[in-house]
Amino acid sequence: DAKTTQPNSMESNEEEPVHLPCNHSTISGTDYIHWYRQLPSQGPEYVIHGLTSNVNNRMASLAIAEDRKSSTLILHRATLRDAAVYYCILTGTDKLIFGTGTRLQVFP
Amino acid sequence: NAGVTQTPKFQVLKTGQSMTLQCAQDMNHNSMYWYRQDPGMGLRLIYYSASEGTTDKGEVPNGYNVSRLNKREFSLRLESAAPSQTSVYFCASRKTVWDRGKAGELFFGEGSRLTVL
Numbered sequence: 001d002a003k004t005t006q007p008n009s010m011e012s013n014e015e016e017p018v019h020l021p022c023n024h025s026t027i028s029g030t031d032y033i034h035w036y037r038q039l040p041s042q043g044p045e046y047v048i049h050g051l052t053s054n055v056n057n058r059m060a061s062l063a064i065a066e067d068r069k070s071s072t073l074i075l076h077r078a079t080l081r082d083a084a085v086y087y088c089i090l091t092g093t094d095k096l097i098f099g100t101g102t103r104l105q106v107f108p
Numbered sequence: 109n110a111g112v113t114q115t116p117k118f119q120v121l122k123t124g125q126s127m128t129l130q131c132a133q134d135m136n137h138n139s140m141y142w143y144r145q146d147p148g149m150g151l152r153l154i155y156y157s158a159s160e161g162t163t164d165k166g167e168v169p170n171g172y173n174v175s176r177l178n179k180r181e182f183s184l185r186l187e188s189a190a191p192s193q194t195s196v197y198f199c200a201s202r203k204t205v206w207d208r209g210k211a212g213e214l215f216f217g218e219g220s221r222l223t224v225l
Contacts, residue, residue, distance in 0.1 A: 043198050043200075087150070087151070095153065095156060098143070098152070100149070
C-alpha cells in the first residue's frame with residue numbers, strides 16, 4: 001500500500017539547510033503531497049503540503065518535481081528542535097498510508 | 109483548543125482482556141483514523157472512517173474493531189488483547205475537502221500507550 005519511499009535516516013549540522021527527499025512514482029493527478037514530522041514521544045504534526053507548485057510556509061519549503069514523481073522538503077536552517085522523523089504521504093484517497101519516514105539527526 | 113483527544117493515555121492489559129480506546133475531535137472533521145506505532149517503526153493504519161456512518165480496513169485491521177459513534181467520536185476496540193498489540197495508538201482526523209484533489213491536513217492526538225502482558 002505504501003506509495004512513497006524515503007531514506008531511513010539523514011544527518012545535518014545545526015544552521016545548515018536540509019533537503020529531505022521523497023519518491024512517489026505512482027502519484028495520481030488528484031494526490032496532494034503532505035509532509036508531517038514526529039518529534040520524540042509526540043504525535044505527528046503537519047508541516048506542509050502541495051499539489052503541483054512549490055510551496056513555502058514558516059516551517060519549511062516544499063519543492064515538487066515537474067513530473068510530480070518526487071518531492072523535497074527543505075528546512076532552510078536546521079535547528080536541534082528539527083530532529084524528528086519526517087513522513088511524506090499522498091492524500092488523494094481517504095486511506096492515508098504512512099511509510100517509515102526519514103529520521104533526521106541534527107548535530108550542534 | 110482541544111483538537112483530537114484520546115483516552116486513556118496509558119493502559120496495561122493481560123492477554124485475553126478487552127478494552128476500548130476512545131477518540132474525539134472538536135473540529136467538525138469528517139474523516140477519522142486509527143494508527144498504531146511500534147517502537148522505532150512508522151505509523152500503520154488500522155481502520156479509518158471517511159465519513160460518519162462508514163468505516164474501512166487499513167493495513168493492519170486484524171484483532172481490532174471500530175465504531176464511528178457520531179461525527180465527533182471514533183473508538184477502537186480490542187476484543188481479546190495479545191502481546192503483539194503492545195504499541196502506541198494514535199487517532200487522527202481531517203476535514204477532507206475537494207480542491208483539484210482531496211486535500212485537508214491530518215490532526216493527531218497525543219497517543220495512547222498500550223501494554224499487553
